[in-house]
Amino acid sequence: MAPLPPASRSRTTRPKKGTKKPDLTQAERDKIAALHAQGKGRNEIAREIGRSAYSVTKVAKELGLSFDEAATVEATAARVAKMKARRVDLAEQLLDDVVKLRERLWSPHNYYER
Template identity: 45%
Template sequence: MPDDPQETDVPHGVMASTKWERFRELHAQGLGRNAISREMGICNAVVSRTAEHLELTFDRSRIEAATAARLADLAERRSILAEQLTSDAERLRRKLWEPTFVYAFGGAQNVFTKELVDEPPPADKRSLMSTVGIAVDKSLKLAPTETGSSGADDAKSMLGKLAQGIAELAAQDDVPESGDE
């Protein structure tokens, strides 16, 4: 087979042989498939088929490095998001024990009232605890803790405490509050 494939041997979907010289120049400059495609105004698939026909290959080391860099960037972003979710969980958990306003509409006149209470009612606490649990769970999925013998035990302990807290709040919610009718 000659160095330059014959025009008659050109398969369907390969650029015209009049463009091969420019194609080879760009390839020799180290341009990748996408860059050659943009430079020559030809779709990526035609560039790939032409390279295969001309027995040219593209250096993938830059693509691998770019992919590794992108994966590292994504890992960093997940880590930051995990930190933010953990901060959110901590902030929400503190709200369990802080004074808050309770709002209501009621009475024959459907009057709006609000009252400052020492801490949220049990139903609101349960909702906050569920939200805290979700934030912690999602943060752990984004940035798992280091594997170790104590890590699993710590997680089990934390989950056990969360379950116990939710159960206590559910039990409190079943007790009628004074003034309820």
């Protein structure tokens, strides 16, 4: 089957590279401040207003607002602990596999030749 010509391929419509959204309106800036006051995080605010996290960070910095990093630190510590536990589990599984394979390697076996 021959590939489809480029014109007939389906494509998702995305903005062209290099195009950017217009600057934030005052209403969006006010909404960022209000959502920040409610205790929402940077990424959550960005999703809610439909802008990038960078834009939210930039406006927050201009307004003298900062985001609580305690949740990020806590989440990172939890992820590190989870990954450490997974590595320990994997190491135990690999050692079990090595023991089984070693037993098979040194066990008596039949050899057939044709």
